[in-house]
Amino acid sequence: MVPMELKESLARMEFTREKRLKEDYPQISEDEKSVLIKQNHPDFVDGGVCELLTGPNKGDCAPKELVELLQGNSLVDPDVVDLESVDYDVDVLVVGSGGAGATAALSAHENGAKVMLVTKFGFFDSDTVKFQGGIQAACKPNDSPVIHYLDTIGGGFFDNIPDLVEVMVRDAPSVIQWLESLGCIFDKEADGTLRTEFGEGTSRKRVHNARGCLGMEIVRNLYDELCNRGIPVLEYLPVIELITDDIAQVAGAILINLESKKEAIRIRAKTLVLATGGDGQLHYQEFPCADHYGAMADGLALAYRVGAKSLLLDAIQYIPTGIIFPEQMVGQPIDEKVRRLGAKFANNRGEQFIYHLETDDVLTSAIIRECKNGFGVKTPKGLNGIWLDTPMIEVLHGPGTIQRELPSIYNEFKTFNIDISKEPILVYSSHYFSNGGIKIDSQGATSIPNLYAAGKVCGGVHGRHLLRDNLLLDGIVFGRRAGKAAAERAKEVKLGKLTLEHVRKWRIELKRSGLEKRSISPKLIPDYATHGKVIRADWLRRERFEIRKEEERPRLKEVDIKEIEPILNEILDTSAPPVARARLLSKRGLSVDNKLDIMENVIGAKTCLGCGNCNDVCPIVAREPHRRERTQERTSMALETILLDAEECDRCYACIIACPQVDTSIKYYVVNRRMIEVISWLDSRIGDKDEPDLDLFIEEALS
């Protein structure tokens, strides 16, 4: 279903479809291309990229948002932190719970280290879980690591670091073997040979998959193995600063409890593996992105402050076709296959403006130009986009082609009631991947002793252009290597006295460069979620930095009974189940959303949990069980349906008391003010002659 705002433009586009089908739009010349790209491509926008003024990469260029993050102030005041004692003491500390982090933890444990894994949100909050691509590994007779190497380095425009690529292609088949031994179910033929497909930029059939959700399959197996080995996983605890010792080795980290936002935890670790993921949520030049909510380049900022070198920070990859409608899918990339099958672009007047099989750079620039000139289609959310005419595929190749060739995209739109074989998709250029990151060697070690890194936070493996199916491979290969190297290093390393000297030095350096009024880093949560007020730079400065003190947790906001007393009374007097309306009056809800209520701005969702408690306690339903057959649902709304023609609700208010989503203040009110009436009324009812005598029942039951 397309909303009203888009109907007009859609009608115009459908009107011109026949014309566009016949039309052969010419490819543009090389000169026009370079002008188009120079004027519109995000890489050439004034002020989009600027120079780093301080730190290990001084003089390099990076996107403005990233520069601001890297040159930020620390959240920790080194003068008030007591590092004499620590809360945990481990061999290897792994930061991040995605594919790379979980693999690193497991591999370090295999090599005999005492490991701990910490993560910013829940364990399953990672990009790997969302990843829909496959994993490349050369294992067929006509294929070899050599061809894989050539594909990868050519795809990355020859800027890849040869050592890293070699390690990756050489380890790829053994990674598949390792994952199989963990119990991962890959797509296979009946006789056990692995089924492979073509991927982006591959010259052989080399991409393995697991029914389109390989990322999830890998992470859940790793999770199970982590639990079985008893590796502690600490959730909702982001790292806000690294600790060094007196000879400038990394020696641990300071974490903050994301829920209370005050309680800090110090961990001493002999080695530390950073696997914190990408940086899409920094939203370079406000482009949409497909990354997870927590992809804020935290690890990059932490490592930069300690002095670890980074590389290729300006190599940002954009994809021309990112979804911008429906809202839930904003930023998600659409495969090039859609265009190769024959889907063409159209602006809001239904005109084609570019040949649909140009290179990514040209298409990105053309789409941006079109929207800049006012030919974009405005979505209800206010974003601009361009139609990608998918119904053309059906016209060209016959009905049913989309469902057969592009099942995952088709099904995903189907959940939002959009049939892409009949309705086109709205797209706009979106941020796809940042190729830059921390510089590592083939063992995952950075330029700072004891600090290792793996996954998206590193740079150099993919050069300037990522081939999608190499991403998961990169994470797992270097996760394994970094974990092993970290465990081995932990056996021999001797830590000195813990300090935060590097934070002091950093502050002085910022002052010298005139940057001390910069924002804070790491940011942890995207700007649009904090509204600039929740995370403050003075978190740990204003309050005394008292460690592990049991602070009072912020109380959940509850509705003030005085405000709603009249309407609550009316609800309670009505002869219908009051639970649904009492729930709507409440301010909090024990919903899934509430679990994420780490920032104060998230509104407790008003949707019913559907736990069925109110249905279970209702005396009318218990008396007349046939009423249950009316509906399968067990929500509070369903209770109203069940009791629709009941003569009168008993008004026992048991449903309100049983509901986990009703505020306690309302429950107190009901118990203190209303229950006495209810009990006396029920009492009188028992005395009624019409009602059966309770005592008789009990006597019968006992005999």
Next chain:
Amino acid sequence: MMLKREIVLKKKAVYELSQLTPSLKQVLTVYPELLKCQVCNKCTMSCPQDINVMEYISHTLHGEIAEVADKSFNCMMCGLCAERCSGGLAPYHIALLCRRLYGRYLLPPSHDLSDFVAEIEGGRFDKELSELKKMEVKELRRRYNERDIVP
């Protein structure tokens, strides 16, 4: 020490995959509460992925591990089924155990892969790879553009 919530609540059993066998008896020794299923269907109704949870639990009780692996494949480990379960089961952990048993023991092994790994470790491609690593960009670009693409 703060462990994963499920372990603390004893919903997730701890086991060593390499010492298990893919049988019903084994699943029951790891998760004995499987027998407590009350067939209330709360789990199926709560599943956001539209998996028929109760169905695969009954498949487990019949020892059809391959069937469970197939039917539960879209699970995203949210744990809503375990939260609602009136019998105290954790269906998503049971399904994960079955999938791992299936992936490790019941799926036919890929012999070509193990041969290939042995070849790589034997150093079959070492020479070619080290040549490519030292190659100039110009030569590398020529090789890249001239590589044959299997149709």
